[in-house]
Amino acid sequence: MDARVRVAVAGALGKMGQETVKAVFGDDELLLVGIVDPKGQGKRLSEALAISGLELPIHYDVAEMIDDCKPEIVIDFTTPHTVYSNARTILSRGVTAIIGTTGLNEFELQQLETLAGEKEVGIAVIPNFAIGAVLMMKFAKEAARYFPNVEIIELHHDQKLDAPSGTAVKTAEMINEALAGIPPRAVQETVKLPGCRGGALEGVRVHSVRLPGLVAHQEVIFGGPGQALTIRHDSYNRESFMPGVLLAVKKMAGRKGMVYGLENLL
Amino acid sequence: MDARVRVAVAGALGKMGQETVKAVFGDDELLLVGIVDPKGQGKRLSEALAISGLELPIHYDVAEMIDDCKPEIVIDFTTPHTVYSNARTILSRGVTAIIGTTGLNEFELQQLETLAGEKEVGIAVIPNFAIGAVLMMKFAKEAARYFPNVEIIELHHDQKLDAPSGTAVKTAEMINEALAGIPPRAVQETVKLPGCRGGALEGVRVHSVRLPGLVAHQEVIFGGPGQALTIRHDSYNRESFMPGVLLAVKKMAGRKGMVYGLENLL
Amino acid sequence: MDARVRVAVAGALGKMGQETVKAVFGDDELLLVGIVDPKGQGKRLSEALAISGLELPIHYDVAEMIDDCKPEIVIDFTTPHTVYSNARTILSRGVTAIIGTTGLNEFELQQLETLAGEKEVGIAVIPNFAIGAVLMMKFAKEAARYFPNVEIIELHHDQKLDAPSGTAVKTAEMINEALAGIPPRAVQETVKLPGCRGGALEGVRVHSVRLPGLVAHQEVIFGGPGQALTIRHDSYNRESFMPGVLLAVKKMAGRKGMVYGLENLL
Amino acid sequence: MDARVRVAVAGALGKMGQETVKAVFGDDELLLVGIVDPKGQGKRLSEALAISGLELPIHYDVAEMIDDCKPEIVIDFTTPHTVYSNARTILSRGVTAIIGTTGLNEFELQQLETLAGEKEVGIAVIPNFAIGAVLMMKFAKEAARYFPNVEIIELHHDQKLDAPSGTAVKTAEMINEALAGIPPRAVQETVKLPGCRGGALEGVRVHSVRLPGLVAHQEVIFGGPGQALTIRHDSYNRESFMPGVLLAVKKMAGRKGMVYGLENLL
Incomplete structure (x- = not known):
């Protein structure tokens, strides 16, 4: 059986999303299983990003992707407008979320913390991965x-x-x-x-x-x-965030409850 | 006859004023003739600043000082609240003004330029002497x-x-x-x-x-x-302004009209 | 007849070289005609850089490239060890050189200036294109x-x-x-x-x-x-240099003698 | 009996020395008892620094000052050339030293640590008091x-x-x-x-x-x-050091052995 952590990326065709896809794909302990980005609907990842070997289909919707791909963790690099809705969807399905998108307010954070508690999953909100x-x-x-x-x-x-x-x-x-x-x-x-x-x-x-x-x-x-x-x-560039992204994924695997800030995962 | 330019300082006990008094006093081409500062009323400068040799009386009021001391140029380092009134007083009496105090608005600058024209004197408004x-x-x-x-x-x-x-x-x-x-x-x-x-x-x-x-x-x-x-x-300190203050005084001696900014005196 | 300036790039597979190839290729007034890089010998540019439409062969040697491709100007982004030799080769063949590589000493600069004079071509040595x-x-x-x-x-x-x-x-x-x-x-x-x-x-x-x-x-x-x-x-990145590279090419087209520094082309 | 710590300052007429004299003099828990500076020999401190109330004589020599004034702590702000000799003299007489002067090498530091141990006194070497x-x-x-x-x-x-x-x-x-x-x-x-x-x-x-x-x-x-x-x-100015100087004096009162750096006194 594969011991690797099953990881999906939402917002995979954005700038941070692309770097994250490459970083997860290149990490021995992680297995990239799902991709979401409305802009790439119907394409395969290898077409959209020109990375050979990445034949995953790109999903339009987070819920559908989770049902199809069974990730343990979803990393969200989407937009301030969709992040809250995405995070609710991820947690509701019993999957751990790592949120790299800014824009959640105090009320939304509390709601997500409660939801993670109910579902017994983890959520890490990371304003900065550097x-x-x-x-x-x-x-x-x-x-x-x-x-x-x-x-x-x-x-x-x-x-x-x-x-x-x-x-x-x-x-x-x-x-x-x-x-x-x-x-x-x-x-x-x-x-x-x-x-x-x-x-x-x-x-x-x-x-x-x-x-x-x-x-x-x-x-x-x-x-x-x-x-x-x-x-x-x-x-100076988005590479600087990738060590922090990978660290967050590994530390959150199997962990429950909310963590805010990378400093609490060091 | 003394060829030195006759200079007075308003706001002489403030931080910039004190430095200016010392700088003018130490310059061979300038003669310090008048001092204004409401806080020092009735004292002599030597008491207030502990500089020996400066026996000038401290005036309460710019108009009175001009009448008594006959300066050719008054340097104003007072406050945003008094600078406009002071500048009008100085120019009205046919004396050139060098304004180091901030706070004059566009309308006030125009009024002062007009007044300087009428009185055929100069006014330099210098936001920064460094x-x-x-x-x-x-x-x-x-x-x-x-x-x-x-x-x-x-x-x-x-x-x-x-x-x-x-x-x-x-x-x-x-x-x-x-x-x-x-x-x-x-x-x-x-x-x-x-x-x-x-x-x-x-x-x-x-x-x-x-x-x-x-x-x-x-x-x-x-x-x-x-x-x-x-x-x-x-x-880093007010000494940095003094070469600019002395330059402005010397350049404005005998000059008419308004100058805004030290760069126009270089 | 094509009015575009015929440009070649030496060191085309290096970091600056790649940016320059793209910038020249994308400029309406310039025609990319020659490519030199020992590392790409025998390949076509489209293979090495994944830019479609660039079917130029990559030459091993500057002299050979000039004879084959007839550039008016060669831009050199090679190494401190090869730049002087390259520059001599370019000028000797009656072609104008734009040198973006550092490492030329005072003596070498004089030699190149003399050579450019003899050959009645131009040479621009540009330590910084930003x-x-x-x-x-x-x-x-x-x-x-x-x-x-x-x-x-x-x-x-x-x-x-x-x-x-x-x-x-x-x-x-x-x-x-x-x-x-x-x-x-x-x-x-x-x-x-x-x-x-x-x-x-x-x-x-x-x-x-x-x-x-x-x-x-x-x-x-x-x-x-x-x-x-x-x-x-x-x-922050090499894009910042490209406006300066293109400017230098256009200003040097038809110009004779040595220019040192982009400020002398502004 | 006076509970204040008896403090002396060596290099008292230098820039740091003058600030230190004022800071010690103004502190309720410290008593300024001795002053050393070869430049002020024979004068009283009140003449040299124009501080009223400081009638202490200025000593030429640290050893003599210690014998006369019985300080518990000597603060040294002298020069790289004299600091080692001063420090030995202070410690040898059973007095605690606070060294703000730079210039001690590794060997000298070891010698002073040994000496402080033998004499059962303290020595603080503080490269920076800010x-x-x-x-x-x-x-x-x-x-x-x-x-x-x-x-x-x-x-x-x-x-x-x-x-x-x-x-x-x-x-x-x-x-x-x-x-x-x-x-x-x-x-x-x-x-x-x-x-x-x-x-x-x-x-x-x-x-x-x-x-x-x-x-x-x-x-x-x-x-x-x-x-x-x-x-x-x-x-930006020497005032920034005085909280650290006073802290060091109070922390070293009664303390034995060597401390290097203010961080070890926080």
Whole structure:
């Protein structure tokens, strides 16, 4: 019997999806069994991606694919509009979900956690698969204990659909946990240009820059008397995410309940 | 007869004012003749600043000081609330003004230009006296011709009164001049946190960061296919402004009309 | 008769070569006529690069290719070891050369300039085709007139063959031109770790960082009293070079003599 | 009886020394009892520093000061040339030493540790008192476990006496500890400009930039497939060190043996 974990990919023809398909296909411990992407309906994967040996059919629909292909884990790299519905479908069928798509809100996360509990399966919601980004967040949380004044600048290519990035939101949340109980400083300032001071997530201001040519970058800047501490992460291409994607799949195999953030799988 | 230019300083006990008093006092071509600062009323400068040899009395009021001390040029480093009134007073009495205080709006600038014309005196409005900052703006304007997509991040200590900084506004204006006629790119994005995308000055987004420990910093980031070009200026202390202040005083001696920006005095 | 410029590419299967082949092939004013790469000998380009429509044979040798294909211009993206020999071969046959390969020394450049003169053809030696990098160098030269103290940090992926980068050397040369006559500051320092202060190109220290994950980056940092001015360029992928490559080809068509640096073709 | 810790400062008229004198004088738990600086011999501190209330005489010599003033702790901010001799003198007299001066080598550190053991006193050698810098080093050590490829760039004003900085050396040492056992990558490169690749401290390259206007800055850059992680610390003025200096004094009061680095006192 094949001991490999049976994995499917939703959003397989998107940029992250394609990298994930290749990474799963190339991993000895994983078996790629299902593919979903409405854009590739009716084609075989080998036609759509020009990878020889991948004769899997591309499904239009996650539910149908699960019924046909019997995956143990579905990795979702779709869109903010479909991710919640997909995640419900996956969990409802007793399959573990790994969600790489941003866009789930607090309420949706709670619903999914409850559903995973009922179905006794796992769900990992991973805003960022880059290990460097995860370290950035961890360090930021730790530094906030000594430097309560902090702002985040995230910079991305101008094709990114949403602002701020999931990583920036997650970083701010982790910092706010560390800051719990520290009263915000009271600064009097006259803001002459609405928006120039960024968006506030509790005590943390977030600034989102969008420019062509950029890839995915974030700076967390801490200021204290006479000094500043900056933690910066640069993602230059999607290869950087694949070690984290494979790690998440392997760690979630057989695991129940919700995990939020790659740092909790390290 | 003394050939030195007769100079007065308004806001002389503020941080920039103090540096300016020392710089003017130490310059062979300039003669410090008048001091205004409501906080020092009735004291002598030597008491307030612990500089020996500066026995000038500190005036409460700009008009009174001009009548008593007969300056040719008044340098204003006061506050956004008083700068317009001060500037009118200075020009009305036939004296040239150098304005280092931010906060004048478009209407006020026009009024002052008209008044300077009527009175046949000069007025220089200088958002930034640091030569490095002026070069940054000049380069930014030039780069914008090749890279029309650009955002500005300015970072200052958290005691700064207004946002965005005068330098950021001026930089955006210069870039917008260079971009004239280039249609803004149409990017579809979902902004989930109001303000995170910064404030827009026509085609240029401006982000203002405020943290203790920082001094005065600005980055202008240009993005194009596969590349980014960044121009950054760091001001570490107020000494950096003094060569520019002295240059402005000397260039404005005897000059009529309005000059906006140090780059037009180089 | 075809009015398109006849172009050949040497080193066509290397990373820059492949991008260049695609860019030339996709340009209406240029006609791709010849391909050289020892690694592809005997194959057709369509086999080696999986681009349909490119049935050109791959030549082993530049001389042979020129005789067979009659290009007007050869673009060389080969290696530091072969570039000089290739360039001599190209010019000797009365063909214009565009050299994107680094590694030519001062003596070799002079020899090639002489040869181009004798043969009445053109040669462009372009250390960097990215317009952002060229602007960085131009701005650096200008800033050096006001800030004579400057160091360069260039950062590249760890597969780069030589250090420092051609762009860093060229930037230092341009700065040194601007600094001509300004005596270097005399700083007493105790260097405890050989090499930590970088390599000196006359008055400019150059530091080369090599790390996996990086692409191609450079910072030019100017320091003056109380301030710093930094100009940074990031190349994220080879697409960024193609507008510059195509520009160079078109500008060099019919032009004689040597041009060094894309800034002289703008 | 006075419960305050009796503290002396050597190098009290230097830049760090002056800040330290003020900080110790202003702290309720510490009593400033002795001052050493050859430059101030015969003067009182109140004359040299213009601080009222500080009537202590300035000693020429550490040994003499200890005999006269009976400090429990001596803080040394002198010079690389005198620090070892001073430290021996302090410990030999049964007094605890806090060494903020860089320049001690491995052999000297061992000698001092032995001496502190014999005399049953404490010695803290602190390359950097800025809490932000200490966090940078801690984070760097942690990140090195995931990113074994790393280089350090430290940037300082051009009056700094030695290169590389003590902080850079300490950071490299901490990273090398974390890297123990990981074989260095084998990169073939042609170095055309001696020194441009920095100085190597085992597996870590260190680059030292010196420019007027800069203060004290360091970047630790980690590179991995498709990504980079950068940790940067900026010290803008000496105030940033004082919380760390006071912390070190209080933690070392009554403590025996050697401590290297502020992180071991947190």
